[in-house]
Amino acid sequence: MPDIRPHSTIERIERIRLRNVHLDRLSLPEAVRVLHDRATAGAGGIVLTPNVAIAREFDRADYRWLSGHVVMWLLDGVPLRWIARAQGDGHLDRVAGSDLLRAVVREGWTDVAVCVLGAGASRTVALSAREKAGSVRVVGGDLPQVDRVDAALIATASVLLPASPAVVFVGLGFPKQEELAVGLLAERPDLVFVGSGASAEMLNGEHRRSPDWMQQAGLEWLWRLGHEPRRLARRYLAEGVPWLVAALVGAAVHRMRGRGDDDVAR
Numbered sequence: 379m380p381d382i383r384p385h386s387t388i389e390r391i392e393r394i395r396l397r398n399v400h401l402d403r404l405s406l407p408e409a410v411r412v413l414h415d416r417a418t419a420g421a422g423g424i425v426l427t428p429n430v431a432i433a434r435e436f437d438r439a440d441y442r443w444l445s446g447h448v449v450m451w452l453l454d455g456v457p458l459r460w461i462a463r464a465q466g467d468g469h470l471d472r473v474a475g476s477d478l479l480r481a482v483v484r485e486g487w488t489d490v491a492v493c494v495l496g497a498g499a500s501r502t503v504a505l506s507a508r509e510k511a512g513s514v515r516v517v518g519g520d521l522p523q524v525d526r527v528d529a530a531l532i533a534t535a536s537v538l539l540p541a542s543p544a545v546v547f548v549g550l551g552f553p554k555q556e557e558l559a560v561g562l563l564a565e566r567p568d569l570v571f572v573g574s575g576a577s578a579e580m581l582n583g584e585h586r587r588s589p590d591w592m593q594q595a596g597l598e599w600l601w602r603l604g605h606e607p608r609r610l611a612r613r614y615l616a617e618g619v620p621w622l623v624a625a626l627v628g629a630a631v632h633r634m635r636g637r638g639d640d641d642v643a644r
Contacts, residue, residue, distance in 0.1 A: 393451065394467045396458060397625060398436040399428045400451040405471045409452055410481050413570055416449065417490045417543045420568035424448050424559050427475045427573065429455030430599075431613060432552050434621045444556050447563060449570070452478070456596030457622050465629035466636075476577040476587065479547050483516060483581070491540040493569075494518035495558075496549030498579035515540070521550065527557040536565055547574040 391412075392403040404412065416422070424447045426432070433455070435441070452473040453459060459470050482492055492515065494502050499518045519538045524531055527550075535558060539546065546562070546569050548555040559571035587593075588601030599618070603610050 391450075394462060394470075396428075396462055396465070396467075397433060398441075399426075399433050400448075401428065401453045401458065401462065401470055402451050403470055404450075404452065404473060406473050406477055406481055409450065409473045409478060410485060412450060413478075413482065413545050413572075414485070414487060414490055416570050417545050420543065421449070422563060422567045422569045423450075423571070424556060424563065425450040425452060425478075425570060425572040426556070427452045427454035427473065427478070428458060430457050430618050430622055431455075433458060433625075434617065435552070437621070441553075444553070444560065447560055456593070456598070460596070461622075461625050461629050464626050464633065466633045472593075474577075474593075475547070475572065475574040476581065478572065479574055479577045480581055482545060487515075489543065491515040491517055491542050491544040493538065493540055493544045493546040494549070494574075494578050495535055495538060495546060496521050496555065496574075496578065497576060498549065498581075502578040502581050515542075517544075518546075524554075527554055527561060531558060532561040532565075536562060539566055539569065543568065545570045545572060547572045547577060549574045549576060549578050551575055 393400050394403070402409075413425070424444070426444070426448045428436075428451060436445075453462075453470045454472065454474045456472055459472065462468070462470050479492075479494070494516065495518050497520070500520045503516050503518055517538070517540050521531065521535060535548075539562065546559075548559050548571055550558060552573060552575070555573040555575070559573065563569070563571060588598045592598055592601050599610075599614050603614050
């Protein structure tokens with residue numbers, strides 16, 4: 379049964395469960411509006427954008443330290459949409475972190491700052507300032523490459539946070555960006571943090587994104603694999619594909635068993 383959760387004065391989110399993660403039934407414009415509502419209300423938290431890799435990690439390890447802080451679960455990986463359909467939850471829009479960052483910057487909010495931390499942040503801040511001519515406040519900066527999140531990194535990042543209401547995009551890769559967000563949230567519970575991976579680098583042109591047709595077909599992973607085969611071959615081929623097949627089969631079987639139970643109940 380979907381979970382309906384209030385997120386503003388006029389709307390409610392339908393939230394579904396997919397294995398050990400959740401997904402909110404929101405379009406990109408709706409997600410942008412909810413981010414703004416939360417930021418202006420000081421209702422902070424973490425926005426997670428699950429893909430196959432993140433969903434697989436939630437199956438493998440205990441992420442209760444993170445899930446308790448998540449206020450929005452936005453579908454990033456198209457294959458998760460396939461699983462949702464297989465288990466009978468219908469269509470879900472994809473709201474990728476890179477699309478969310480671009481949409482938020484283009485909104486030109488005057489009452490909410492946009493903060494970008496991590497890889498590509500400084501270049502994105504400078505580019506956004508030139509393009510928007512000051513109509514949107516985009517702040518932030520790069521962070522040092524570290525093996526783990528510690529007090530020193532949290533202190534470095536906290537200096538870059540704006541004092542005003544803000545949506546903060548953290549690009550360190552999962553789960554380091556979420557670990558940093560949890561640490562910063564303890565100091566600034568009024569801010570909304572979005573784990574955004576390489577979104578800033580895609581926005582400023584440092585990384586090329588796959589063609590639209592590959593994104594829509596759920597083949598963006600193939601594009602990335604072609605560009606970084608050594609780093610991604612094991613993650614995608616040896617781990618991701620078997621997990622996806624098992625998840626699809628499991629979702630379909632669970633749905634059929636549910637129908638059988640319904641028939642018996644009748």
